[in-house]
Amino acid sequence: MVEILKVENVTKRFGGVVALKQVSLTVEEGSITSLIGPNGAGKTTLFNVINGYIKPDEGRIFFREENVTKLPPHAICKRGIGRTFQKNRVFANMTVLENVTIGALLHTSDVDEAESRALESLKIVGLQNKKNRVVKNLTILERKMVELARALSTRPALLLLDEIAAGLTEAEIAWLLKLLKRINSELNITLFIVEHVLKFVMNISDKVIVLDHGVKIAEGPPEEVASNSKVIEAYIGGEDNA
Ligand SMILES: Nc1ncnc2c1ncn2[C@@H]1O[C@H](COP(=O)(O)OP(=O)(O)OP(=O)(O)O)[C@@H](O)[C@H]1O
Ligand SMILES: [Mg+2]
Incomplete structure (x- = not known):
């Protein structure tokens, strides 16, 4: 192994x-x-x-x-190496998509490309339909999924x-x-x-x-x-x- x-x-x-x-x-x-x-x-x-x-x-x-x-x-x-935190570190006043796009910007400075990668990650965690919601209005599980999607958008191994x-x-x-x-x-x-x-x-x-x-x-x-x-x-x- x-x-x-x-x-x-x-x-x-x-x-x-x-x-x-x-x-x-x-x-x-x-x-x-x-x-x-x-x-x-x-x-x-x-x-x-x-x-x-x-x-x-x-x-x-x-x-x-x-x-x-x-x-x-x-x-x-x-x-x-990607990461999520014990104390949720999402930006509460930003939208779901904005939060996840931040992760994708690690590998590109092209915002459109970062957004499309962010959307892929949101699909994986099942939040694509809430991409324009402000994070502070989400449930605990959804906030955790925003953070997970953000970590996924950094393309971790x-x-x-x-x-x-x-x-x-x-x-x-x-x-x-x-x-x-x-x-x-x-x-x-x-x-x-x-x-x-x-x-x-x-x-x-x-x-x-x-x-x-x-x-x-x-x-x-x-x-x-x-x-x-x-x-x-x-x-x-x-x-x-x-
Ligand atoms: N930045 C810090 N400054 C001082 N002490 C710290 C710091 N971070 C952790 N510690 C101490 O180190 C020890 C290990 O803490 P850590 O947070 O890694 O434990 P943990 O296993 O994650 O616990 P939990 O299950 O409560 O999350 C604890 O005694 C904690 O108080
Ligand atoms: Mg801990």
Whole structure:
């Protein structure tokens, strides 16, 4: 299997807090890989290191064998790592199409071309009929789909999704699972997903990686990870039992 992403011995400290401690992992091209762990485990910090928002104190990030550790976020995005955020980062006063076009402008300065790419991404997430709506009037799911479409319009080979299912109903989650499987298999986009909703993770993932207090405590197929005693302890022992 070809590794699309390799995280090598990454350590990140915030003052006295060690958010990531010598974390190493790989994501295989074409896979759906999930990253789970209790609140404060370091999941978002790891995504921030991967896409260049924060620089690690130690360790390296390789994307398709290129060392991207020192590159700025836009350069990393241009190479093919897309991202959505735990705290939705849509522009609330802009339209759906405008929000998504911003992503497409990464690869072109031609606004018409960017808009047509944005429309393609909106079709994938089912929002093409709401392209002229102002984002602040949308539902939570729709806002998340605007952000997903924006990430898709940057043409990622690897897409990092940080708690995209949070706040959604069971029915919405079921719909989203199907969509993500389709994005993975039909668009050939490798997915790396941070998720609290364990059912979601177990259903969709080829591999699950578990972080606890900045340390990787398990990695493997979902059923193996779910029965790992260290993982059970991290979830039951912590204050967060989600
Ligand atoms: N910019 C920052 N400055 C200081 N401390 C930070 C910063 N970002 C994260 N931390 C700390 O690093 C640790 C890991 O946080 P992180 O947000 O990565 O966890 P998480 O696994 O994403 O948690 P959650 O499930 O709640 O989203 C926490 O102790 C957090 O308080
Ligand atoms: Mg987080």
